[in-house]
Amino acid sequence: MYGYGTDKKDLQDRLRRIEGQIRGLQRMVDQDQYCIDILTQVNSATAALRAVGLRLLDDHVRHCVKDSIERGGGDEKVEELLAAVARFAGR
């Protein structure tokens, strides 16, 4: 059972909104809207995606990592988490 299970609906809602933003971007390009306005919308979709990423990290630490450590293991989970944080933080 996965950490994000309980928040599945929230994650799906966020992803659907982001899908709508991406389709909105396609319309803006199609209508030759001003590039700075499109860029603003790109930044907004990027921020929404990063919020999904943080939410996933959050669920992961609260459930998978915590459970593994409580069961006496968790070293592998801790390694995996740190690698994921490094990639997420962009280096």
Next chain:
Amino acid sequence: MYGYGTDKKDLQDRLRRIEGQIRGLQRMVDQDQYCIDILTQVNSATAALRAVGLRLLDDHVRHCVKDSIERGGGDEKVEELLAAVARFAGR
């Protein structure tokens, strides 16, 4: 006429691929896939969106900003560009 006009097809292709990635994410959540795998996919979609942002900035500088400066103006465009770079770079 807008700076990204000539690259409209490339931009649309990128946006369609990103839309596909977002729908892929919805499937991964639906199938209870492992959070770290979903996070990897989120990072990949975020990188693709940021590449679209850079492409828009690129077109904007090469066309709108350059044209305005050549026509003897451009101060407003330069301000707008710098504000957009600051937001894009995340502060």
Next chain:
Amino acid sequence: MYGYGTDKKDLQDRLRRIEGQIRGLQRMVDQDQYCIDILTQVNSATAALRAVGLRLLDDHVRHCVKDSIERGGGDEKVEELLAAVARFAGR
């Protein structure tokens, strides 16, 4: 006792190198060097600082967070960690 204790020398070495980079930047500005070259050096110092941040997060998870969870607590540490990751990742 703190998580970064064992790596104190490594952290101090990194911070001293970054201090040297910052002083190098002051010299570059003083000598009117080319802004793009200075910016390259700024990016390099920023990357070095972020590597220190990741190292601190790493030690923190491996020691403080893991210990707290093993002692049956850890919820507060998990909250604190997630807030720190969010700030570090830039939102």
Next chain:
Amino acid sequence: MYGYGTDKKDLQDRLRRIEGQIRGLQRMVDQDQYCIDILTQVNSATAALRAVGLRLLDDHVRHCVKDSIERGGGDEKVEELLAAVARFAGR
């Protein structure tokens, strides 16, 4: 003559403050302060360095790039600027 010339004093003041923050970090590590507090200070120094980077980009566009375009050239400057923005924005 360089774009940041007029703001040299402001840049030097910022860099000196950042140098002070880095030395403060060395003291915090030396005194075994709590890793999350040190990380907060790392984030603050990183933000200050990025503000210096933005300031350099700003001066560069307002002076070097604008001047080159006005003199009928500027393509090379525009390329260089876009590469710098891409590195600064972290990809």
